[in-house]
Amino acid sequence: MLHVTLALVATRPAWPDILVFAASASVILIGSVGVVTARNPVHAALSLVMTLFGVAVLFIEQEADFLAAVQIIVYAGAIVVLFLFVIMFLGVDRHEDVTTEPLAGQRPLAFVLSAVTAAGVIAMAATAHWVTGAPQVVGPIQGHITDAASPAGETAQLGKQLFTTYLFAFEATAALLVIAVVGAVVLARRPPVPEHPDDERAESELSS
Amino acid sequence: MSLSGAWYLGLAAVVFTIGAIGLMVRRNVLVMFMCIELMLNAANLTFVTFARMLGDIGGQAIVFFVLVVAAAEVVVGLGIVVTNFRRRSTTVADDLNSLKG
Amino acid sequence: MLHYAYLMPVLALAGFLVLVATGRRLGDPLAGWLGTTAVAGSFVVACLVLNCLLQSSSSNRTYVHNYFTWFHSGGLTVPIGIQVDPLSVTMCMFITGVSALIHLYSIGYMKGDRDYSKFFIYLNLFVFSMLVLVLADNLLLTFVGWEGVGVCSYWLIAFWFHRDSAASAGKKAFIYNRIGDAGFLLAIFLIFERTGTIQYESGPGGGIFGQLHHLGGGTATAAVLLLFLAATGKSAQIPLFNWLPDAMEGPTPVSALIHAATMVTAGVYLLCRVNHLLVLTHSGMLVIASVGGVTAFVAATIACAQQDIKKVLAFSTVSQIGYMVLAVGSGAYVAAIFLMVAHAFFKGLLFLAAGSVIHGLDDEQDLKRMGALRRTMKWTAATFTVGWLAIAGIPPLAGFWAKGDVLDNVYAHYKVLWALGLLTAVLTAYYMSRLQILAFGDDPRWDKVGPGGEPAHHAPHESPWVMRLPLVILAVAAFLGGALNLPWAHRVSLDSWLAPIFAGSLYHDGLQRSAQWALALTDVAAALIGVILAVALWRGSRVDKPALEPQFLQRVWYWDDAYDTVLGRPSRRLATFLAWVIDARVIDGAVNGTAQLVKATGTATRKLQTGYARHYALGIALGMALIIVFMLTRTWWG
Numbered sequence: 001m002l003h004v005t006l007a008l009v010a011t012r013p014a015w016p017d018i019l020v021f022a023a024s025a026s027v028i029l030i031g032s033v034g035v036v037t038a039r040n041p042v043h044a045a046l047s048l049v050m051t052l053f054g055v056a057v058l059f060i061e062q063e064a065d066f067l068a069a070v071q072i073i074v075y076a077g078a079i080v081v082l083f084l085f086v087i088m089f090l091g092v093d094r095h096e097d098v099t100t101e102p103l104a105g106q107r108p109l110a111f112v113l114s115a116v117t118a119a120g121v122i123a124m125a126a127t128a129h130w131v132t133g134a135p136q137v138v139g140p141i142q143g144h145i146t147d148a149a150s151p152a153g154e155t156a157q158l159g160k161q162l163f164t165t166y167l168f169a170f171e172a173t174a175a176l177l178v179i180a181v182v183g184a185v186v187l188a189r190r191p192p193v194p195e196h197p198d199d200e201r202a203e204s205e206l207s208s
Numbered sequence: 209m210s211l212s213g214a215w216y217l218g219l220a221a222v223v224f225t226i227g228a229i230g231l232m233v234r235r236n237v238l239v240m241f242m243c244i245e246l247m248l249n250a251a252n253l254t255f256v257t258f259a260r261m262l263g264d265i266g267g268q269a270i271v272f273f274v275l276v277v278a279a280a281e282v283v284v285g286l287g288i289v290v291t292n293f294r295r296r297s298t299t300v301a302d303d304l305n306s307l308k309g
Numbered sequence: 310m311l312h313y314a315y316l317m318p319v320l321a322l323a324g325f326l327v328l329v330a331t332g333r334r335l336g337d338p339l340a341g342w343l344g345t346t347a348v349a350g351s352f353v354v355a356c357l358v359l360n361c362l363l364q365s366s367s368s369n370r371t372y373v374h375n376y377f378t379w380f381h382s383g384g385l386t387v388p389i390g391i392q393v394d395p396l397s398v399t400m401c402m403f404i405t406g407v408s409a410l411i412h413l414y415s416i417g418y419m420k421g422d423r424d425y426s427k428f429f430i431y432l433n434l435f436v437f438s439m440l441v442l443v444l445a446d447n448l449l450l451t452f453v454g455w456e457g458v459g460v461c462s463y464w465l466i467a468f469w470f471h472r473d474s475a476a477s478a479g480k481k482a483f484i485y486n487r488i489g490d491a492g493f494l495l496a497i498f499l500i501f502e503r504t505g506t507i508q509y510e511s512g513p514g515g516g517i518f519g520q521l522h523h524l525g526g527g528t529a530t531a532a533v534l535l536l537f538l539a540a541t542g543k544s545a546q547i548p549l550f551n552w553l554p555d556a557m558e559g560p561t562p563v564s565a566l567i568h569a570a571t572m573v574t575a576g577v578y579l580l581c582r583v584n585h586l587l588v589l590t591h592s593g594m595l596v597i598a599s600v601g602g603v604t605a606f607v608a609a610t611i612a613c614a615q616q617d618i619k620k621v622l623a624f625s626t627v628s629q630i631g632y633m634v635l636a637v638g639s640g641a642y643v644a645a646i647f648l649m650v651a652h653a654f655f656k657g658l659l660f661l662a663a664g665s666v667i668h669g670l671d672d673e674q675d676l677k678r679m680g681a682l683r684r685t686m687k688w689t690a691a692t693f694t695v696g697w698l699a700i701a702g703i704p705p706l707a708g709f710w711a712k713g714d715v716l717d718n719v720y721a722h723y724k725v726l727w728a729l730g731l732l733t734a735v736l737t738a739y740y741m742s743r744l745q746i747l748a749f750g751d752d753p754r755w756d757k758v759g760p761g762g763e764p765a766h767h768a769p770h771e772s773p774w775v776m777r778l779p780l781v782i783l784a785v786a787a788f789l790g791g792a793l794n795l796p797w798a799h800r801v802s803l804d805s806w807l808a809p810i811f812a813g814s815l816y817h818d819g820l821q822r823s824a825q826w827a828l829a830l831t832d833v834a835a836a837l838i839g840v841i842l843a844v845a846l847w848r849g850s851r852v853d854k855p856a857l858e859p860q861f862l863q864r865v866w867y868w869d870d871a872y873d874t875v876l877g878r879p880s881r882r883l884a885t886f887l888a889w890v891i892d893a894r895v896i897d898g899a900v901n902g903t904a905q906l907v908k909a910t911g912t913a914t915r916k917l918q919t920g921y922a923r924h925y926a927l928g929i930a931l932g933m934a935l936i937i938v939f940m941l942t943r944t945w946w947g
Contacts, residue, residue, distance in 0.1 A: 018211065021211050025219050029219075029222065029223070032222075032223050032227065032230075032246055035243060036226055036230035036239075036243065044238075044239050048246070051223075052249065058216065058219075058253060058256075059253075059256055062216070062256050062257060062260045064256045064268050064271070066268075067252075067256065067268055067271050067272065070275060071252075071275070074275055074279055075249075075278075078279065079245065079282050082282060082283070082286060083238060086238065086286045086290060087238055090293050090299065092236070092293075092299045096235065096236050098233075098234070101233070102302060103302070103921060103923060103924065106233070106924075106927065107233060109232075109927055110232035110233055110927065110930065111229060113228075113927070113933070113934045114226075114228045114229045114232075114930060114934075117224075117937050120937035120938055120940070120941050121217070121224075121937060122217075122218045123941060124940065124944055125214045126214055127945075154265070157265050158268050158269060161269050162269060162272065165266075165269075166269050173273055173277065176276070176277065176280050177279070177280050180280035180283045183283075183287065184284055184286075184287040187284070187287035187288060187291050188287045188290050188291060228926075228933075231923075231926050232927055232930060233923075240922075240923075301921070302923070304920075304922065305919065305920030305921050308918055308919050308921075309915040309917075309918030
């Protein structure tokens with residue numbers, strides 16, 4: 001199975017793939033830059049949605065169909081909506097001054113360090129040999145469109161692994177979600193307001 | 209049939225960088241949070257790329273968990289932002305510096 | 310009977326322990342009688358052991374018994390054992406005998422003292438330690454006894470510790486002893502390293518004396534000189550002698566017992582015990598003899614100018630021990646032992662009589678305020694006279710024979726030192742006669758007001774019988790003691806008795822009869838010259854003669870002052886420097902400086918915590934960049 005995969009990777013890509021990649025990449029990049037430079041937080045959130053869509057397309061391109069769907073539903077549909085909700089709730093959808101920088105040396109340093117990181121990663125990606133030939137941990141990805149041997153597909157395989165090999169992590173993340181919800185409730189509630197003593201007295205007089 | 213993985217990795221690196229710059233440069237807490245989401249997405253893209261390159265479904269499983277944890281993190285983080293806003297009426301990160309040594 | 314030899318020290322120890330438990334309740338005078346009985350018991354055992362040895366043939370008189378092993382350490386095995394031979398039995402005899410008499414004396418002398426029972430506790434412990442010292446069969450056990458007597462000496466000198474001078478004197482004695490002890494220890498290490506054992510004659514390979522061939526000349530000299538350093542400390546020779554005059558701060562029985570009869574002879578005993586070692590090194594013997602001779606002379610000159618009755622006797626002790634050391638250095642061990650025994654008799658007697666005088670005159674010790682005591686303290690005067698004649702060397706008392714023996718042997722070996730010894734004999738006779746005249750002769754001065762305005766004394770009273778009896782016994786011993794080693798008696802003499810110990814190293818003077826007679830006559834002449842000189846100079850009522858008592862001599866040849874200038878003051882300056890500069894500034898500075906450094910580092914590093922989340926994000930980005938770069942280098946260059 002491995003050499004099949006390798007062969008797939010090593011063959012000259014078809015022009016639809018290139019096109020899809022190029023389009024998605026530009027969408028992603030424009031969205032990212034938009035997030036970073038938008039003055040209005042709402043604009044930033046919308047740019048983020050754009051980016052997430054682009055990433056979802058790339059997921060599909062790389063045969064991670066289930067993840068693409070989850071990305072749209074959870075990330076774009078829930079998380080960004082939550083962001084927008086909080087922005088509106090707090091009423092901070094005002095323009096922010098992005099030109100000035102109160103902290104000295106922050107911008108130059110940020111650019112330099114991030115550029116170094118990016119350059120390093122790209123250099124590594126270009127020059128390193130990624131395929132190690134090590135045995136697969138959980139089995140090859142099945143469900144390629146032209147693969148007739150396993151018609152159940154990649155989703156089924158992912159699900160199977162989640163409920164067997166990664167079961168503990170799965171349960172732990174379930175617990176994590178519960179904790180997050182409880183934490184959010186506790187954080188966000190208003191402290192109980194003590195009742196006015198006069199009201200209490202009046203109330204008791206009325207009832208007696 | 210798809211492009212070689214290096215392209216995807218490079219793209220992910222660039223997105224990550226943009227997210228990092230945004231985190232360090234922007235002052236609005238909510239926008240900083242969105243930049244964190246950008247970085248997480250870049251990481252997800254990388255994982256899925258490797259899942260394809262190595263032929264290992266484990267990469268996708270990791271992405272699944274990253275998604276879940278990112279969701280939980282956003283929930284709690286926004287809760288903190290809301291609480292802080294109630295006290296100080298500001299979402300500028302620079303105003304939250306009372307823990308300075 | 311020899312199996313019970315251990316009873317000698319054990320009885321004294323038992324006395325000590327019982328007194329520790331019950332002494333305060335027994336009080337005055339029962340505690341004293343108990344202590345005396347314990348030591349008298351030891352004396353009886355010593356006599357029985359002596360009898361036992363006398364009955365065996367002369368070649369079979371060494372009995373070594375190992376009771377148990379104290380400890381092992383590597384190749385070293387230290388047993389607890391005793392060695393009963395003529396030398397140790399001789400020592401035990403006069404130690405226990407004189408101690409018993411002094412215990413008896415102390416019952417009367419210390420009467421009314423606040424710490425009566427404590428005195429006898431210390432005395433008994435001292436006797437125990439001294440017996441351990443002489444009976445031990447190995448160097449380390451000897452050292453234990455050595456230390457024990459040192460400690461007891463310290464306690465007893467500083468017995469009246471609320472007096473500053475007494476407390477300082479005790480400290481001084483202990484410190485000088487300690488310096489010698491360092492030499493002792495180093496000698497033990499050296500000997501063990503070469504011979505692999507520290508036992509004298511028992512043990513593997515025949516003990517130390519059986520393995521002398523392992524010791525080269527240099528090692529033997531070094532070991533001997535180190536042991537001699539210990540002996541100078543314990544026996545008060547140059548350069549460690551100035552503790553002994555100060556030790557007179559202790560009660561007079563202490564001075565008699567420890568600083569005349571027993572402890573100060575321990576050094577001489579040690580040298581005699583290791584005589585097989587001494588014979589290996591001629592240079593060592595020369596050093597020993599020279600130091601002994603010079604000490605004898607110097608101490609005698611100082612004694613001529615002292616005004617305290619006990620100080621005269623103290624310097625006299627130093628001088629007489631100088632004679633013993635001189636004898637040892639000339640190879641005349643038997644003469645040294647003979648003088649030791651005789652000295653125990655007459656010096657003990659002199660000290661006890663002096664104590665009687667002090668007791669009778671209400672603690673007056675200044676010779677210039679005594680006089681004509683012969684009229685009121687008859688017993689004391691009579692016994693003191695015996696002691697005086699004995700030490701001066703007038704025949705037929707013990708001193709003449711003993712000192713003569715020493716001088717004869719020295720003459721045959723070192724003529725210069727013999728001349729020095731003869732001169733010292735003249736001085737000895739002189740200062741003792743001076744003492745006799747000032748204290749007992751002439752007219753009374755105690756009934757007049759003193760030069761510093763001190764009130765006159767009332768008539769001195771004679772001492773009670775518990776104090777007089779020891780005086781009489783010792784006087785008899787001093788008179789007849791010469792019989793121990795008469796030159797013409799070869800069968801019944803110390804010479805033949807001690808010969809097995811010193812076989813092979815005993816120096817035979819080889820003098821002819823005529824030379825012996827000539828030397829004897831010179832000794833008598835020297836004694837008489839001294840006596841006549843003293844009588845001529847000191848007879849008469851005028852006692853203030855500064856010309857005869859120069860400051861140089863009174864101040865002990867400025868020896869104490871020299872030590873203070875050379876050692877004392879620089880040490881104090883060094884200590885001040887170390888305390889205020891090194892300790893306060895350097896060490897405290899380093900410790901506090903470390904704390905300050907940490908604090909400064911913390912204060913500086915604190916500035917990194919600005920409180921801005923974006924700065925922290927920058928920090929994370931920096932770390933990230935570094936890691937990526939590091940990984941890159943690893944990828945490219947492995």
